[in-house]
Amino acid sequence: DIVMTQSPDSLAVSLGERATINCKSSQSLLYSSNNKNYLTWYQQKPGQPPKLLIYWASTRDFGVPDRFSASGSGTDFTLTISSLQAEDVAVYYCQQHYSIPPTFGGGTKVEI
């Protein structure tokens, strides 16, 4: 199974400041035939299911604010919240779907 490692486990960011979350996979998530990275980011708030934020490593899902951006390729990926808002307090997970079983990172808790 592909192991997904997120860092840090938690971070505290002031309102309006930048938050950066890292995700590393144990093998490349780049599929050469279509040049896509099979990496997804989710946001989960307490008592709620995960919400899809980013797919194909850098494509924001419908309605996701543009303060959320993501980048990376191969084995190293980053999610950035450019200007943290109160409603962004949550746990963020990366997930690979390059191979079965799909696996998730351990999560990064973002606090103010």
Add this chain to the structure above:
Amino acid sequence: QVQLVQSGAEVKKPGASVKVSCKASGYTFTDYYLHWVRQAPGQGLEWMGWLNPNSGATNLAQSFRGRVTLTRDTSITTAYMELSGLTSDDTALYFCARDTSGYEYYFRNWGQGTLVTVSS
């Protein structure tokens, strides 16, 4: 709009089985795989397996084979996850999630979750 509505919380004794339902609406039920993901209290997300609602075929994560059964009733657009041989380690929130595009294995639509508590 796509909706996945799961059955309510369950409390079970060790060794028992639990069956969680996931009622789908707002799309053609047989067009998208349905996955099950669980989350132990305060922990991360663990993929359990998928169900092809069209054929009834399933694929389970290795750690759940022999204990999990995924089924569906297409007449009522509902999928089921049955977990047997419950232990305290199975205490978790169980989610169904619709595949985003057929069988891409990432998930835009999720059920609200069903809490299963295993306690003697």
